[in-house]
Amino acid sequence: MKVKLKVKRAGPDGPSGYSSYEIDAAESVTLLDALIQVREYEDGTLALRCSCRSAICGSCSMRVDGRARLACRAKVIAITGGDENHELTVEPMGNMPVIKDLINDMELFWQKMRSVDPYLKPEGVEPEGEYRVPNETMLDLTHAMNCIMCGACVSDCTVLEVDKNFTAPAALAKAYRVVADPRDGHSHERLQKLSEYSGIWDCTRCNMCVEVCPKGVAPMNRILQLREMAIEEGIGGNSGVRHTNIFTKSITDGGRLNEIWMVPGSVGMFNVPRLMKEMPGALKMLRAGKLPFEQLIPPGAPGSAKMKGMDRVRNVIRKSASLKAPKPVVEE
């Protein structure tokens, strides 16, 4: 099978722009196999990181046709659909500076990782033997520990693209690993810190990290779990929690999203500067009829608007509350 590659080049003392390569390879070839073949037999100046070839060392994340992938897990045929004329565009990861060709500077990634204190902080006397903990918890944490720190989720995180301060998916998934570990003694204060600016409430739930993660870690789902834990711990006082609360209140009370009270409920009643900022949007919504008069009474207050068939809505809510989040499906 022919494999066509167009590889982005960069670096202070090598080629720049794109280099095109065409090689012959077996149908089972992975993108990494193809790149190694190029590097070893076509162009020794091409630089990339790789080591284990079996998705455990996390070295070879890069963008293929615009999406972050682990090269050793990416079957060429699965991307091209067998079309030998499909030229794969291979670029370094996004959101992080490039050192040379497909090699990113990962310092930003590790800085964020360190910022969540990613190590166990046990309290009390260390047991003589092992800590006694449920197997289910350990299995759940094993899925989080499955993260190989490849950076794919950070590369394609859409929030990080606009806000470099965002802690980003990998470090937050790691934060889950320590917060949810029953052996850790500082879950509450960890959750408090994670609830601050740049933390768990800054994720927009775009799902990109879940899609690009090669190991099924599903960082966004970990972020959502952390949010639930923060709410359970009564950690509020930020717009994320208030937004969740007013949203839930609005739906459970009236069955509809009460747009009039969403913004003040989220940013705070007396947050005048922020409310003023939302005014143009609110006016547009008003003109479009999205702020109906009957919703002037806040959700939960006597006389608030209820939609027809509220018992059925309540049933749906009850049912969905008892469901667990499904395990993410890893794209092959």
Add this chain to the structure above:
Amino acid sequence: MAVYEHDVLVIGAGLAGMRAAIQAQQMGADVAMISKVHPVRSHSNAAQGGINGPGVGEDGGPWEEHAFETTKASDYLGDQDAITVLAQEGGREVLQTEHWGVVYSRKPDGSMAVRAFGGMKKARTFFVGAITGQAILHVLYEQLMKPSIYKAMRNYEEWFVTSLIVDEGQCRGAVAMNIRTGELHAITAKATIICTGGLGRVYEPSTNALICTGDGIAQAYRAGAALMDMEMIQIHPTTLKGTGVLITEGARGEGAYLLNKDGERFMSKYAPSMMELASRDVVSRAEQTEIDEGRGVDGCVFLDLRHLGEKVIKERLEEIWEIARDLVNIDLTKELLPTLPGVHYSMGGVKTDTWGATAMPGLYSAGEAACVSVHGANRVGANSLLDTLVFGRRAAEHAVPWLRNQKVRPVPESVIDADRKMIQDVLNRPKNGDRVAKIRHDMGVSMSANVGLFRSPERLEKQVGILKELRARYDAVGVEDKGKVFNTDLLFHIELGYMLDCADTIVRSAIERKESRGAHTRLDYPNRDDENWLKHIVLTKQADGSEKMTYTPVTITQWQPQERKY
């Protein structure tokens, strides 16, 4: 160039290296760690199945049992004083990693669960699904991210060691290249601990990661330290065809069968009592015999997991279920997996005492790079992780008090001259049509063919000639990349030099050992010969470049050699 000064320089940042670095740091030393890849990229990741934990609760079993089975598996070439240390102190290390946060699988009462592993009569191996090595490696790195350690320890990340600094017979650090700038620097240290892992890439195929090129072993050898048991190369029974990717022994530990083309559990002929869980050398030879005698399919036998059921496969062996799905498109819950023996581990390495110290003052080694020797002629499964932790810690424990009486000796800038010249020579070489990758490939394939599972004097001698030719090609081949920043082309060239040194010592030792013991099977000497060969082969490079071969007796404390049956 710059000259950096430290108390301790740890070369390599896998489990042995990180364990040594943490210990030295906790003991108050100024520690630096240097690694050609980021620590979490290290090959310790690849240990899937588990870690033995002698003495941990009831399930870990008494240390004596573990020590005996390790000795037996080593075919009595392991040094029993070292094995005793491993067995007595191993449990403490496993618990330490649990306290640091490793998410070991549990039993219903919340205590750590065990699984069976090869060469062990009783299940005593602790595990984290099929990612035990990764889980422990990442937890050690978590410890390194603690501000108290992170701020105190210098981490030369993505630096590449080109040679050790030896002055008046003492090791004083290393010359290394910052891969990002291409500049050479001297990193001096009172104690240097080599934890660079194995040399599996000397063979092709191999379960080893591309970084396992025997760097530290070759550097120590070039510096004058002794290498021991180099002929002992472990061939793992279950690897994937073509890629050599490892399928954990944990699969057989959980009850998977090995079948030949007739669907027969052929291990009943070779190891009637332990069956698939006999020692690795025994199982690999059995598989190869089946294949050679025409009872394989396409050069493979089959690993059968189907009867284990989906729950066990996906909960306890998820990683290999994914590997089979992704790499060979096989569903282990429904299909047989073709598998064959593949090069996996080097029992030999830099000769050390039970404190990780070499005969050269200031030079230590631990983990797969070292040879204590706890593995002897064949390593038992789930002992490699244990080895890294116990002897990584012990090397630091010995080095730190020792170095307190040592003075820093200034190193002249000229210490990097030889390496700078070597690199410049390589960069200056014109194209000659040959390639580093071609030479490496030829080395790997010929090593597998001639110094693999079954060894004959003809093939071994043939390999001596092949290695000579490869060396001549190596001395003439250049690189394409002439740049400074991340010149991986150049690094692969230097690594190939390390691998050729390792290959030489492997073949040299394999020719010398005229018996069959553990992983070393000689067709012309099919039996173990305790009378003449219950001893280690030790190789040292002399000042004039020639090698000196000596022997050192095996330390026997309580288990006299007996016939090995499984």
